Amino acid sequence: MSTAKYPDLSLADEVFDFHALLSPEEKEWAMKARDFAQTQIRPVIEDDFDKKYFRKELIPLIAQQGFLGMHIKGYGCAGASAVSYGLVCLEMEAVDSGWRTFVSVQGSLAMSAISKYGTEEQKNYWLPQMAKGEKLGCFGLTEPHGGSDPANMKTTAVLEGDTWVLNGAKRWIGLATVADLCIVWAMTDEGVRGFIVPTDTPGFVATAIDGKLAMRASIQCDIELTDVRLPADAILPGAQGLSGPFGCLNEARYGIIWGAMGAARACLDAAISRSKEREVFGKAIGSFQITQAKLADMTLEYEKGVLLALHIGRQKDAGTLNLAQISVGKLNSVREALKIAREARTILGGDGITGEFPVMRHMANLEAVRTYEGTDEIHQLVIGRALTGLNAFS
Structure with a gap:
């Protein structure tokens, strides 16, 4: 290469x-x-x-x-x-x-x-x-019937004496087939609770999802939980209600704010390099005004996205972060990264759809990133609720 x-x-x-x-x-x-x-x-x-x-x-x-x-x-x-x-x-x-x-x-x-x-x-x-990477974990929240409504969780955990019995299903769970433990969120008589489930527990079955056109170099899985029996101390005592999983999701969403800008940077770099190498009409395409305008616009959105990520990170480190800002960052970063990837592909011409360049791979992956940890629509509603004080989720 x-x-x-x-x-x-x-x-x-x-x-x-x-x-x-x-x-x-x-x-x-x-x-x-x-x-x-x-x-x-x-x-x-x-x-x-x-x-x-x-x-x-x-x-x-x-x-x-x-x-x-x-x-x-x-x-x-x-x-x-x-x-x-x-x-x-x-x-x-x-x-x-x-x-x-x-x-x-x-x-x-x-x-x-x-x-x-x-x-x-x-x-x-x-x-x-x-x-140390000696034990791998996964996070079982999303369910097959719909990932954007965890309050409608169908996975259950019932306490029988001093044993928890879990039944249900999860979908799009990263790493589940290679993980040693799964943090499973289930509905109990007290609301949503979290459990540490060793993946070798009888009744826990993880199956890798095949046929993916994105995230092909990673693992996402279906999980089936059938009479999974756990000791009473498998519960995470500090988490009760949806604030438990949401507290973790916000950590992951924060990483996406930065990560998507990394994908954008890779696409932008590929476009800049190619614009100086590829020649049409006797000169490098980077010397044409329209190509430079494309590169300038992509750079503008990349810089804005990284500066927003830095601002949110500084707030997080200071303990002053308004959680609606995580939705602002996730929505902006992934949306703009996809726009950058698509524009970069135009500069690469036909070669841009090949594995010679990373752009189509990033574009496909970003389509998945756009969906997980909250779709655009979910984050728009989080921001709208913060602005108006009115809940539009239901």
Whole structure:
């Protein structure tokens, strides 16, 4: 592969000079993530995407970088800032959304659920192993009948003596076929509760979803729960009601705000490089006004998206974040990243639909990212509710 097509240093960021806004520690996390993603994932990702292969052997190496649960303090986790975590998400998704999704599912969803709502015994047992990549987690919330209405949850957990019995189904659950534990959310007599379910528990069956045209280098699954019996202490005591899973979803949505801009940057870089190489009518297409206008507009939206992500990250680190801002960021980042990918594809011409360039792969992945962790419509309603004080969900 030509380094001109996949520059080690972002061409867009050379103009942006974004790193001037970061602290030395934040820069260090960003550069560590960029180096890892570019050297370990980029050379193999097109082939993995084509073959629908999740390169599980990279997980110990990712863990060695400190990326798993890196925003959690203690328990073998790095305790890094929200901005640092966001920068890692950006760099991972710059090579493929599937790998940012892995970091999010393990750290922002499964590990965050235990960190936020678990007992000290649960935290001490699971989190150090998960930070090392020795144990993998997944997060069972979405159900087959509709992911946008978790209040209508059909999975149940019934307490029989000192044993919980879980029955139901989940869909689009990342990592479930390779995970060692699943955080399962189920309806109880007290409302929605979370449970740590070892995946080798009888009655727990995960099946990888095939036929995907996006996120092909990662794993998403159906889960069936049939009389899954758990001890009483499998429950996460700190989570009661939908605020439990939503607290974890907001962590994952935050990572998407940054990650989608990584995908956008990769597409923009590919378009910039190609505009200087491809010639029509006797000169490089980058010398034509209309091509430069396209590049300028894409760069504008990329910079705005990253600055919004940084603003939200600074608020998160300061403890002043209005959660509606997460919806603002997720809605904007994914929507604009898709627009950038589509515009970049026009500059690449017919070659843009091939695996020679990352743009179609990113475009397909972003269509999936646009749906999960809240569709555009859900985030529009969250923002609208914040603006008007009126609930339009029902």
